[in-house]
Amino acid sequence: MRRRAVVAGAVAAVGALAVVLVPATAPESSSGDTELLSVSVDGGRTVELGAAETRTVTVEVTARDDSGIRSVDPVGLWGPNYAALKVGRMVCTPLGPDGTTARCRGEATVAATARALFDDQAGSWFVDLRIRANDGDRYLSKNAAGFSLKRTARLDLAAAPARAAAGGAVTVRARLQRADWDDNSEIPQQGAVAYLQFRPAGGDTWTTLAATTADATGTLALSVPARTSGTYQWYAPGDKWTTSALSPPLPVEVDGAGAHPGQ
CATH class of the missing domain: 2.60.40.730 (SOR catalytic domain)
Structure with a gap:
């Protein structure tokens, strides 16, 4: 309730402004032959966080396109009750001589002491991402993978x-x-x-x-x-x-x- 009321109010305010000032636009969607091959957070392990602990976890995305992968951005980690974690810059490394497949890595900081996480936000989380290829193709997913974030x-x-x-x-x-x-x-x-x-x-x-x-x-x-x-x-x-x-x-x-x- 503490965050739901604030978020709902903010969404309502932004929506009201959008109707007046900004014309409606279609949501962005995937296009072309860009493929998501795999996603992992912290190597596929459960992220365990203590009462006064700060951890850095690795987010890894492997993707493919005939023209090669230009970037994976943005990447968001989302959890229960409006929980969100920011993933830093993803660095992509081509795999194989043809350069069509790349593995991209970035990091997210998970902190219990920054008032960014609360008890009711433990549980099942998901990864939201966008992949861009060199030829302009793109792949979007609001739920590309799941992982667990638990209280120790x-x-x-x-x-x-x-x-x-x-x-x-x-x-x-x-x-x-x-x-x-x-x-x-x-x-x-x-x-x-x-x-x-x-x-x-x-x-x-x-x-x-x-x-x-x-x-x-x-x-x-x-x-x-x-x-x-x-x-x-x-x-x-x-x-x-x-x-x-x-x-x-x-x-x-x-x-x-x-x-x-x-x-």
Whole structure:
């Protein structure tokens, strides 16, 4: 609402002026044989941004035209709730001796502390671009590719007893937090699901023992039978808006022979 009202008012004002001062024009469209071959943001990875973090991500566009590619400009990155990021100058390098295909690269700065991003703008983003060929052909797309921009999550305060008696119980705890872009801090991720996993001593396979949800303080706690020595960890898979998180490993030595706690 904070941006929608401002943007809607601005659009209405600009539209009113356009009716009076500027004749209607047809929207620009693609023409000729220019082809978009690929688009990637940050190498195709999810862009993960912490509470007080600034990152530079690479935007790469590969395109083709029989006359060669002159430029890729402008390029815009757009997200939920009117979010937008500016991509700097794209530098194009021909690929192959005939020069018909080029790879163009530019950079965008993603900052949580500049009041340019808010919590409700995490999620699915898209790339808007225009490609110009040397012979005047062009290619336009309002949604050339998609990528994810997520708030980082963190599992801290992980704890478990160093030793336990066979047949007893092991209580494993941690706290799940995520980045708050609005206030540049970390906040509890209340209601998020996390899984307690176990790997027996000498083994290399993790088994999920149980799942639980974080409480109002982000706290996770589960008690499981102490049956054999091994290592525990917490895993939170994240969601469309938040990254996954993994706790530090928590080794527990069990006195006396036993079986896997998941058996």
